[in-house]
Amino acid sequence: MVALGELDRLLLASTDEPPSLADLVRRLTKPAAAEIERCAAGPLAPLLCAAVTRQLAGPDEVTALLRGLSAQTSALALLDATDELLASASFVEPYGISLHRAFLAGVPTARPLVAAAIAEGALRLALGGHGDVLRTVIMLTPNDLGELDTDYLDRMPRLLGAALDMWGTERSVSESLLSTLADLLADPATSADAAFEIGLHQVRVAATAGTEDPAAQLVAARRNFAHAEAAEESSGDAALYGAGIDAVMAFRRGDQLALRAADQAIRRHLDRRADGLHRAHVPAWRRPRAEAGFAWARLVAILGRALDAATRPAWLDAWPMIDALADAYVLDRAVIPVPGSVDPDGLSRIVRPVVGSSLRGRETLIVQLRVAAEDDGGRVHRLRELVQNLDTVPEPPPDGNGARVVTLAPSVVAELGLPAAERLAHRLDDDSLQLVEGLAYNALVQRGNLRDPVIAGILERVTARLQPCADYIGSVRQSFDAVVADAVAFMATRQDLQRSAAVDYLFPALTPPREARLQDDFADWLRRGPLAGHVDVEVPNVATGRADIKVGFGATRFFIEVKRELRNNSPAAMERSYLAQAADYSGTSAALGMLLVLDLTPHPAGAPHLSECVWVAVHRPPGAAVDRYLLVGRIIGNRPRPSAYSRSASHRTGP
Known part of the structure; x- marks a missing residue:
């Protein structure tokens, strides 16, 4: 334990707001640098950092502060001190990079919980543009996880996930982060949290423009959320995201009951999350995740209205129905239920075929759409693409049942493999194939909820390796x-x-x-x-x-x-x-x-x-x-x- 020094006593004697560091230094009888370093390494480091940010300190004082923080032995004191420093733009602008370097130097030598707090501080600085991204990623992706303490490993998935929120679309960075998460997935102590972070990244990929098969990404993510949901640590967020994917996939199948059940589940999970957020402090740097979760409720509401509009035999009031379809067909940027740099076009590409196929051939409704699209109202641009799509005869898939089963039944493909899924699709019409898709999807989620994430990962690897066996079907x-x-x-x-x-x-x-x-x-x-x-x-x-x-x-x-x-x-x-x-x-x-x-x-x-x-x-x-x-x-x-x-x-x- 660090003994209290003169600066500590002056801070304790300040009953109101902490004075500025300059005021404290003037009252010291001992060398200021030594006292600042001693205090920064002790329990009053947060108060010292608050004093530092009240009035910008000089380079010598900051150097002493950083040396002291590097020797900090309390994770809670270090987290609170970091909060004080990073909340001050006047400190971060001139000294953020220096603080980042000090953090990186301290990670390997600190105690496990302190090392995790240091890593969090370094990541927050890099996320804010005040640190070297590559060095931060190297810190988060050590070569041998087996050498690390479990207290440190327990906190790694959350940090890796936050890094993916920011840099997940940069392949050179995301590959390293995902590789480390895959290693953590194999460890029972971290597997649930790692499964959640991998699933969140897969949702982000599905919601990114240019993703070749966003539905397949959602199916893979749903499996990971199901594994994570089976563990208490991340069950709340995993259940919320899982229910959101359930809603999207139910919309694809035209399953009103499943969509309604997903809607109710999302509302229930959001209520629990809101209650938890009221009772717990969520740091500002983690709030985008909490806020992104509420986009699921908006997305499900849009899908519910659109599915109702698409399945009604007639429209008594055309504009509300048209608005519902247009909202689903052209999802706006508010409907991105993941943090990070993504584009709603990924999700809308999942939804558009459902809207088009449900309306194509219903001449009366198409006429209403054409009339509405010629209107001079502000909603015209939302309808033109939809009408043009309906007027275009869809081309047959280039590879027959392969493209068809990938589009209509991604869960069947995930369960059976593409060759067996193609053979099944050849025997079924679209309605029957979507019914089988619903059964396969529900079975996938149910199995994921019942399995330990480590066992689930082994079984998925085994079944993938067995796919080439001709007898491994039916x-x-x-x-x-x-x-x-x-x-x-x-x-x-x-x-x-x-x-x-x-x-x-x-x-x-x-x-x-x-x-x-x-x-x-x-x-x-x-x-x-x-x-x-x-x-x-x-x-x-x-x-x-x-x-x-x-x-x-x-x-x-x-x-x-x-x-x-x-x-x-x-x-x-x-x-x-x-x-x-x-x-x-x-x-x-x-x-x-x-x-x-x-x-x-x-x-x-x-x-x-x-x-x-x-x-x-x-x-x-x-x-x-x-x-x-x-x-x-x-x-x-x-x-x-x-x-x-x-x-x-x-x-x-x-x-």
Whole structure:
């Protein structure tokens, strides 16, 4: 703790507004620079900064102030001091860049919470144009997140998101920020907040002019918001943005009930947010996010009126209906429900095809639109593009069902992949395809709400890797997805020894356990879950051997091979040793299977992350033409308790 000095006592003695620094310095009997540095490093730093901003200090005093702030040990004192300095334009203009440099120099050496406060200050200065953007981005995107303290990591997603608000459209900057967020997404402690920030960026991309497929961006964002909503930390904002996307997608499908439900959800979330904002202080630099959320309510109101106008058989009062359609067709700049540099054309391109297709062919209403467009009123320019669009016969998509399914059913594409979605679209008319789109979208959101973000990220990566498999479609895909989801949940539980304390084969033992222990445990897990009744063990006469575990769905069978590894736990080594055998069992059913390996190699410095223990491997036997796709899971055994790592480290270093 920093001892109080003469300057501290003078500040405490000031009962009214803090005097100017010049007044305080005149009353000092000790050297001013030393007293300023001492005070800036202590608990009264906010009062000192208020005194500094009352009357512009000189360069020597500011230099001492910056040295002291760099040595600050209280995150709260530093945040309050930063607020005082950054609220003063007379200070920021001449000294903002110097303060930014001091902040950047202090991040690596400070305590975790203080380092986070320093990083926030540096980011705020850069966002305001008083700091080097590139150096700020480098600070926010360290090479090895594993070396950082969890207290610092917890605050990183919010800072990265704020940076994306400002620089998200600059590719050279956004790629680094998004890459770091992707790394944080794999960490259970930060995954929910990282999922929210990635989702927010995807909404921003959808609302940016020139985005090739804004609907697909919204579907991807909705999945991330669903993952974030499952966690308490960011559930309010994630739920609000998720409901906003629900409204846009319901409008695309012409689903009045879903649009109305989304409208009610948005109003409910906005009421909760307003109540929370009244009771909590929101810094000025974060208010654009709070204000942007209310644009969702305006957007949904426009979509609700437009969908009602588009589906009515006749218009008794033409102008209100025309206004509703024109508002939806040409969204104004007030309807941008994300902070950052975006353009409403991205969202209006999602809405325009719905308006045009619902009106095309309804001659009476089109005549009303033409008459209105010839009027001399102030709304003419809002109608001309709409009328011209309706008068133009739409050209057939250049690639048939591919463009059609991407336009009408982006959730189906996300769920099935483009080849399978094209085959489905070929069999359905537009109304039926949109009905299937609604089912796929709702299923996507529901699954996202039920899954931990880390597990959800693994499953999304796995399903994307399985897309090229010709058998991974229809009921086969649904069945294999169920097996994969249960397997990943099992691996996550066995990765956490606190939830698997009774599973002895995970702990170090004099005699390494056999793979049969993992086989029995996993089979028992499957029998206790949704796959009960579908599981057999030690199944004979599969290929030319005996399969460890079979999960059967009628004629479709998936085989799971279980092994143990004592020497080399690298993915490449395990695939060389066991993949051919595991793949051979899938020679007469779907070309899909699973390999589980009990990793009994030493783990003296800790276990790998769950996301590193699950992947998809592809194997093609010599002379064959069909690839086999196998989910590979590594179960980490032979693990000491985490406290053992600290003890062994202390023994190594000695006194």
